[in-house]
Amino acid sequence: MKPDFSKGLVTTVVVDNQTKDVLMVAWMNEESYQKTLETKETWFWSRSRKELWHKGATSGNLQQVTEIYLDCDQDTLLIYVNPKGPACHTGKRTCFFNKVL
Numbered sequence: 001m002k003p004d005f006s007k008g009l010v011t012t013v014v015v016d017n018q019t020k021d022v023l024m025v026a027w028m029n030e031e032s033y034q035k036t037l038e039t040k041e042t043w044f045w046s047r048s049r050k051e052l053w054h055k056g057a058t059s060g061n062l063q064q065v066t067e068i069y070l071d072c073d074q075d076t077l078l079i080y081v082n083p084k085g086p087a088c089h090t091g092k093r094t095c096f097f098n099k100v101l
Contacts, residue, residue, distance in 0.1 A: 004074040005030045009045055014087065016094075017066045017080040023087035024095040026055075028077065040065045042081060061085030 003010045009027040016023055026044040028036070032052055035043040042055040042063040056062035063081035070077060088095040 001070055001074070003028070003030075003033060003070060003077060005033075007075070009047070010075055010077055012044065012077040012079060014042065014063065015078065015080050017082050021094055022096055023063075023081070023083060023093070026053075033077075036065060036068075036079070042079060055087075056084060059085065061087065063087070 009029055010033070012026050012028045014023045014026065015021065026042075027047060028043070029045040032043040032045050035052070035054075042065060044053045044055060045051075046053040062084040063079075064084070065079055065081055067080040068077060069079075083093075086093050088097075
């Protein structure tokens with residue numbers, strides 16, 4: 001079973017395999033999904049730069065993939081990773097640190 005890329009990008013939720021904390025949300029196209037499967041590291045599609053993005057390639061904060069789940073509609077991925085550093089570009093461990101309520 002694979003994601004339905006017919007509508008473009010697929011939402012991808014990245015979770016820390018040990019803590020189960022949500023680290024980040026990003027988007028995958030078919031090419032980044034295939035690269036993730038092949039390398040067992042996360043690859044995404046950068047909507048702002050319009051290019052593939054290998055998470056941690058420049059920072060060293062790679063994400064080793066342990067499991068991948070596909071939702072019932074085949075349009076969202078849940079990826080469990082062993083992170084090699086912070087997930088957020090701000091240096092925070094997770095991108096979800098701004099409490100709203």
